[in-house]
Amino acid sequence: MSAEHSDNFHHVRDFPFFELPGGMKVELPSLFGFQFTKFMVLQAVAAVLVFLIFRGLSKRIASGDAVKGRFWNFWEMLALFVRDEVVRPTIGDGHHDHDDNGGASDDDSAPVHGGHFADQYLPFIWSCFFYILICNLLGAIPFLGSATGSINVTGALALCSFAATCIYGVRAMGVGGFFGNLIPDTGLTGIGGQVLSVMMFLIEGMGFLIKHSILALRLFGNIMGGHTALGVMLAFIAQSVQLGNGLWSVVTVGSVAGQVGIGLLELLVAVLQAYVFSFLATIFIASSIHKH
Numbered sequence: 001m002s003a004e005h006s007d008n009f010h011h012v013r014d015f016p017f018f019e020l021p022g023g024m025k026v027e028l029p030s031l032f033g034f035q036f037t038k039f040m041v042l043q044a045v046a047a048v049l050v051f052l053i054f055r056g057l058s059k060r061i062a063s064g065d066a067v068k069g070r071f072w073n074f075w076e077m078l079a080l081f082v083r084d085e086v087v088r089p090t091i092g093d094g095h096h097d098h099d100d101n102g103g104a105s106d107d108d109s110a111p112v113h114g115g116h117f118a119d120q121y122l123p124f125i126w127s128c129f130f131y132i133l134i135c136n137l138l139g140a141i142p143f144l145g146s147a148t149g150s151i152n153v154t155g156a157l158a159l160c161s162f163a164a165t166c167i168y169g170v171r172a173m174g175v176g177g178f179f180g181n182l183i184p185d186t187g188l189t190g191i192g193g194q195v196l197s198v199m200m201f202l203i204e205g206m207g208f209l210i211k212h213s214i215l216a217l218r219l220f221g222n223i224m225g226g227h228t229a230l231g232v233m234l235a236f237i238a239q240s241v242q243l244g245n246g247l248w249s250v251v252t253v254g255s256v257a258g259q260v261g262i263g264l265l266e267l268l269v270a271v272l273q274a275y276v277f278s279f280l281a282t283i284f285i286a287s288s289i290h291k292h
Helices: 007-011 038-062 072-092 116-138 151-180 189-242 245-289
Strands: 018-021 026-028
Touching: 007 018, 026 151, 038 116, 038 151, 072 116, 072 245, 116 151, 116 245, 151 189, 189 245
Parallel strands: none
Antiparallel strands: 018 026
16 A cells, blocks of 8 residues: 555545545535535535534523533634634724725724624634634544645635735725735835835735735645645555564554654644634734724
């Protein structure tokens, strides 16, 4: 057995089937010529799980009583952490300078529905965090996989973040204010200042695109890298069979121990990468709604 045939590599490669123990394959259907794949199913599963979890949590919070139960407290704790440690401190309370060209007025910085100003951006950030977290954690279940191990999936997530940043920025600053925010003050006047401003706008615009592209690459690389490391370590066992029983036993023990250690580390990475993506998306939104 080679590394490329290891089950762990199926965690980062998309197929129109699920491969079960013993090599049995469960083929996925196609609809009007459109082929469903494993990662499509896993993304749908993640979306349904997020919906069910937070529908149940919202019902318990709506009653006005304290949320009870370790399961529900766990998800409430994560939601409050994202709100209180990521979104609110990063975006602020809205008392910032605003653009004069159709940007937000002082009324726009008022708290939303009696809450914190930054709470209006919470639904998107929460959705990113918990959706990515569930997608990542599904990879810890044997014979499933992490949809976020596909660059297509992480690219789509980064595109959503890019769109949200633009929409929120235009809504807060106006079209002119949003694009004008990409031009730093050069301090020069005349033609030289205009030429430099255009150059800076192009550079900042390119940087704006690159920053969101890195969102996709960072998430993809970390998830794929972890599963690839597991696959390589598992392949050591198969390769050592040809070298004798003594070496095989030593390699097997070391490989299994390494698999357990990396598997535990991947659980941490699953949470950490969901946090990093959400935190960076929050920073991008904050930079688009405040003049700088």
